[in-house]
Amino acid sequence: MLTYAIKRIGLGLLILTFVMVVMYTAVFLVPGDPASVALGPRATPELKKMLIERMGLDQPVWWQIVEFFRNALTGNLGYDVWSNRPVSTLVMEALPNTLVLGVTSLAAALLIGVPLGCLSVVRRGTAADAIIGVLSVGVIAVPSFVVAIYSLLLFAVTLRWLPAIGAGETGDLVSQAKALVMPALAIALGWIGYIARMVRASMMEVMGEPHIRTARSFGLPEWKIVSKYALRIAIIPTISLVAVGLGSILSSAVFVEAVFARPGIGRLVTDAVNTRNYPVVMGTVLIMTAIYVSITIAADLLIARLDPRVRDVFRD
Amino acid sequence: MTGWNIDRRKFLKAAGALGAGLMMRPGFAWSADGDTLRIRMEGDLQTLDPAFMNGGIEDVIMRGIYVTLNRFGDLREGSPWAPWGAEKLEQKDPKTIAFTLIDGLKWSNGFGAVTADDVKFSYERIAHPDLGSPWAYQFEQLDHIEAVDARNGIIHLKSPYQPLFVVSLPYYGGHILSRVGMEKAGGKFTTEPPATCGPYIFADWQQKQKVTLTTNPNWPGPRPEFGKVEIYIVSDDQAAQLAYEADAFDYTKIATSATKAVKVSPPADTAVIEAQSTRYVWLTINMLSPRLQDIKVRQAVQYGVDVGQILIGVYDDLVPRSTGVVQPGSKFARAKNLIEGADYEKSAALLAEAGVNDLTLTLTVMNDSIRTATAQIIQASLEQAGIKVEIQPYDEAAFWGVGDKTQGDGYKNIDLALMDFAGGVDPSENLVWFRPDQIGAYNWSGFDSPEYEAAYEDLVAEMDPAKRIELSNRMEDLMEQSGCFMFICHQPLVAIHRTGLEPVIYPDGHPNPVLFKKKA
Numbered sequence: 001m002l003t004y005a006i007k008r009i010g011l012g013l014l015i016l017t018f019v020m021v022v023m024y025t026a027v028f029l030v031p032g033d034p035a036s037v038a039l040g041p042r043a044t045p046e047l048k049k050m051l052i053e054r055m056g057l058d059q060p061v062w063w064q065i066v067e068f069f070r071n072a073l074t075g076n077l078g079y080d081v082w083s084n085r086p087v088s089t090l091v092m093e094a095l096p097n098t099l100v101l102g103v104t105s106l107a108a109a110l111l112i113g114v115p116l117g118c119l120s121v122v123r124r125g126t127a128a129d130a131i132i133g134v135l136s137v138g139v140i141a142v143p144s145f146v147v148a149i150y151s152l153l154l155f156a157v158t159l160r161w162l163p164a165i166g167a168g169e170t171g172d173l174v175s176q177a178k179a180l181v182m183p184a185l186a187i188a189l190g191w192i193g194y195i196a197r198m199v200r201a202s203m204m205e206v207m208g209e210p211h212i213r214t215a216r217s218f219g220l221p222e223w224k225i226v227s228k229y230a231l232r233i234a235i236i237p238t239i240s241l242v243a244v245g246l247g248s249i250l251s252s253a254v255f256v257e258a259v260f261a262r263p264g265i266g267r268l269v270t271d272a273v274n275t276r277n278y279p280v281v282m283g284t285v286l287i288m289t290a291i292y293v294s295i296t297i298a299a300d301l302l303i304a305r306l307d308p309r310v311r312d313v314f315r316d
Numbered sequence: 317m318t319g320w321n322i323d324r325r326k327f328l329k330a331a332g333a334l335g336a337g338l339m340m341r342p343g344f345a346w347s348a349d350g351d352t353l354r355i356r357m358e359g360d361l362q363t364l365d366p367a368f369m370n371g372g373i374e375d376v377i378m379r380g381i382y383v384t385l386n387r388f389g390d391l392r393e394g395s396p397w398a399p400w401g402a403e404k405l406e407q408k409d410p411k412t413i414a415f416t417l418i419d420g421l422k423w424s425n426g427f428g429a430v431t432a433d434d435v436k437f438s439y440e441r442i443a444h445p446d447l448g449s450p451w452a453y454q455f456e457q458l459d460h461i462e463a464v465d466a467r468n469g470i471i472h473l474k475s476p477y478q479p480l481f482v483v484s485l486p487y488y489g490g491h492i493l494s495r496v497g498m499e500k501a502g503g504k505f506t507t508e509p510p511a512t513c514g515p516y517i518f519a520d521w522q523q524k525q526k527v528t529l530t531t532n533p534n535w536p537g538p539r540p541e542f543g544k545v546e547i548y549i550v551s552d553d554q555a556a557q558l559a560y561e562a563d564a565f566d567y568t569k570i571a572t573s574a575t576k577a578v579k580v581s582p583p584a585d586t587a588v589i590e591a592q593s594t595r596y597v598w599l600t601i602n603m604l605s606p607r608l609q610d611i612k613v614r615q616a617v618q619y620g621v622d623v624g625q626i627l628i629g630v631y632d633d634l635v636p637r638s639t640g641v642v643q644p645g646s647k648f649a650r651a652k653n654l655i656e657g658a659d660y661e662k663s664a665a666l667l668a669e670a671g672v673n674d675l676t677l678t679l680t681v682m683n684d685s686i687r688t689a690t691a692q693i694i695q696a697s698l699e700q701a702g703i704k705v706e707i708q709p710y711d712e713a714a715f716w717g718v719g720d721k722t723q724g725d726g727y728k729n730i731d732l733a734l735m736d737f738a739g740g741v742d743p744s745e746n747l748v749w750f751r752p753d754q755i756g757a758y759n760w761s762g763f764d765s766p767e768y769e770a771a772y773e774d775l776v777a778e779m780d781p782a783k784r785i786e787l788s789n790r791m792e793d794l795m796e797q798s799g800c801f802m803f804i805c806h807q808p809l810v811a812i813h814r815t816g817l818e819p820v821i822y823p824d825g826h827p828n829p830v831l832f833k834k835k836a
Contacts, residue, residue: 048722050448082362082370084506093523149558156562164562165550166525261550261559263524271359271551274712 001304008300012293017069019289024065024282055081055278068282077286078279087283090268095287097167098264101256102249104184106242109191114238116192117199118226121207132200136193144252148186148259155182165261183256187249198241202234209233236307243299247292353542353817353829354565356556360524360549363506366491367442367449371738373527373547375488375826380516380529380545381509382491383430383537385415386481388741388828391809391821392591394646395741397486400537401430405485410476410779411459417467420536423511427497430513432469436461437495439471439484454489457776476777478784479742487740515540515830524549529829545829560586560812567813567827572686575810576632586812590634593809593825594739596641596746599694599802604728604755604762607677612670614799617677617732619666620701621694621802622658630689634808640792641739641746643806647781648743648788653803654796663701676704677731680718683709690804691734705732721756733760736807741823743788744776750795761800768794 052058056067071078077087120132156164168176206212207230215225254266265284272280304310357373366378379387383401399405404416421430441447443455457477462470473480484490497511498504512518515537516529529545548564550556553571560568561583570578579588599621601614608614623637639650667675677698681691688709695705710718719727737758739746749758751769768791775787795801809825820831 046445046448080362084363090523152555152558152562156564157558160562164559164564165548165555166564167522170522258552259555261525261548261552261555263522267524267551 004304005297005301008297012297016286016289016293020069020282020286021065023285024068025061051081057278072283072286077283080280081277082275087279090280091265091284091287094263094265094268097262098250098253098257098266099291101180101183101187101253101262101264102246104180105187105191105249106246108184108188109195110242112188113192113195114199114231114235116196117203118231120196120200121203121230122222122226124204132196136196139189139193140197142190144186144190145255145259147189148182148256151182151185152259167262167264179260179262183253183260183262186256186259187252191245191249194245195238195241198238199231199234202237203230206230206234232306236303239299239303239306243296246295250288250292350834351543352546353544353832354546354548354567355827355829356548356550356560356565356568357826358549358551358569361507361521361527364509364518365505366438366488366493367447367451369451369488371488371824372826373549375822375824376547376829377518377527377529378488378491379514379822379828379830380540381512381514381518382493383421383514384487384490384492385435385485386490387486387831388482388822389820389831391593391823391825392589395482395823397481400486401492405481408470410478410777411473413471413473413480415469415471417469418536419467420534421513422534422536423494423497423513424517424532424534425497425511427494427511429466430492430494431466432461432463433466434492434495435469436463437498438491438493439489441493441498442489449489451487451489454484454487458484476779478779479740479744479776482741483745516545519544540830540832541834542829542832547829557812566817567811567819567832569809569811569825572631572634572808572810575634575808578810578812583812585815587815589809589811589813589819589821591809591821592635592644592806594643594741594746594823595736595807595825596638596643596739597690597734597736597804597807598638598641599804600730600733600735600761601800601802602728602730602733602761603798603800605731606729607675607731610670610672611799612666613672613675616663616666616670616672616675616701617698617703618655618796618799618802619659619663620698620703622697623802623804624657625697626690626693626804629693630686631805631808634810635805638803638805640789640795640803641737641750642743642788642792643739643746646741646743648785650789650792654793655802658697658701660701663703667702674704675702676706679705679707680715680730680733681707681709682715682734683711687734687736694732694734719756719758719760727756727760728762730760735760738824739806743784743791744772747772747775747788747791750791761798763795763798763800765794765798 056064068078075088077091079086080090116132116136120129123129152164155162162181163179166179168179203226212225212230215229250265253264254270256262257264257266265288269281269284271277272284355376357376359372361374361377362370364374364377364381366382369375369378385400385402385405386397387400389396389398401417401421402415403418404414406414408414415435417430417432417435422428423430439455439458439461442449443452443458445452457473457475457480459472459474462472464470492513494511501510507521509518515532515535517532519530520528526549527547529547531540531543550559553569554574556568557570557574559565575588575590582588601617602608603614627633627635627637636644637653638644639653642648642650679691679694681687688707691707695707698705717723719730719733721727737746737749750763751759751772752764755762755764771787771791775784775791778784778787796803809821811819811821813819816835818833818835820828822828
């Protein structure tokens, strides 16, 4: 298990380095002049030159990449070109909002999707199974921004139950929780359907296996067979799906943060790309990639822990 | 097989619970009380140093936390200026302006009284080339400021500069900073000003979410009507409109495309503001392009563009066609365009005279929906005149690089470009970008007229309003006659607000919450 973990972490670091080099190169291949964007129609060539020097853009790209990694290793992700604030501070101010949104959405999707999938299996062939099936496919098909707009119209504009914008007042947990409901719903809804279908399909396969038949022959109640013996195996593909899907959840956050005017990484990086604020783009991508890679590694390790065959294959 | 069913009792229970929930309509306190003004802006702040401000929310905040010698009134009333931080602001001669600060202006953080020396420090700082402020041009004619005593000072100009009262003093560069405060801060700051003095205090900032201003108890000027101003940051116009309908704020700009629907069916307790902003839109026709060096070909393009279709198709007929870059309705605006409307036959005849067949031009445009729609109408319109147009969209950052001579000779190859600039109250602010020294910077049409340059120099020095009108009109005639410009419109400014408010909008289209009033 330890060797497996070390290999996975090594691969993760390699992926992180590769992503950053590709990103850095891509950013500099994209046409656009950050100085003109920042200074607008008032810019003089002297001012532009001054700003380009301040951003380090007059240096060769390879030198900029080396400098970025050297500084990143010491925790320095550079400075926002326009506000001169440390990128790490900007990211750390925005990151909690996005993580809270992502984790809440994911938790909601799992807490609702997994039981629905199980219920479908337990009640297979019934009206409940059919309804869950139709609803699941239905919600998968609805994009998160559509859910966002309609939930905004219903809960904020018509009913006025929930706040339309923002992440809630600082230090007021109730206000923050209320501000989280609609954005989390917008992201989670599609995932609930997806997870329910995934769990149902895996579970149907597992339910036909000999050890389940044996459990039944011992007269164990159906709920116990499902929750204790079938789900443990059937959940494995869902864990992989959720880990990989985190990237999709974070990209959905970009739209959702825009609709609900919610501060977060999505808005930070979108604004930074639009203004060619390179240090913020690179710092944000580095941190988000690190988080994504870490979660994927954690999911791999969890799968290995749940399924000895994975460890065995690796040991061989 | 287990069936799924629901009995009458369960149904009634569920329906009752849902109904009760809907009836309760808890009405949580999203709306602020009567002393709080909630407005929406599009982007977050980056700096509170006037020398490096980007506009937008920073502009709104700075009107609250700093003081300028004079200020503008509402855009819809022609943006008249009036003294603000100065009780007296007097032009002694074309190169000398005397001012007296109002009594009792005091810096925060114990930095003492606001003095004429602070005014001297602030303006001379921004004008100094070493600082690298993009707003230095506002004070390019400043020679020096003489601080006579604590409250009195004299502004000395290098040469007469009439636009000072509307371009420099009430605008970005006109905000006064504390000399002592700045020295203590090491000469620079970004989002934490060492000292402020304005009707409001910068009370709180939740990044990319909200800025809160509260009244400054030490402010000696007229008290703002709202004790607290909350500025919400919502980038998307549509989301902002929904949030307004959910009572998240009291004032917001809305998308032009939403205007008709809002006018037909406005949200409850809402008034709609429709005005022409100072942002002017035009089609650049580049005389440096090998395909457009013949004036007849450029004129063929001018006759081939149906501006009326753009106004209907893109701007819902909310604004009239502009007669130049100067805002319609102002005394400086030209009475009419020299080319009154599209004439495809004339366009084709001009091409034939120039001996040009199968003309294909590239139209450079920023890639947002409004500009792209405008470009498509221009494309369709010119197609009718026999000119093929290929649209080349760019995002904002890439767009500005296209006409930049520091990035190569590409600027000479632009054929057509759809452009828009934020203008000002004085015509010189809008006309400055078409001077010869702006070729390869912001004059993308290569328009190079010695008469225009001479007229510009006269315009900024001239004090007689009638002569200034004549000069600015002549300059726009020269622009149009060159075949390098097709004036389209000044973009509409559409905003919605609660009927209990009387908003005041600055010439740049941003609200000035300091001057907002409550309706009796």
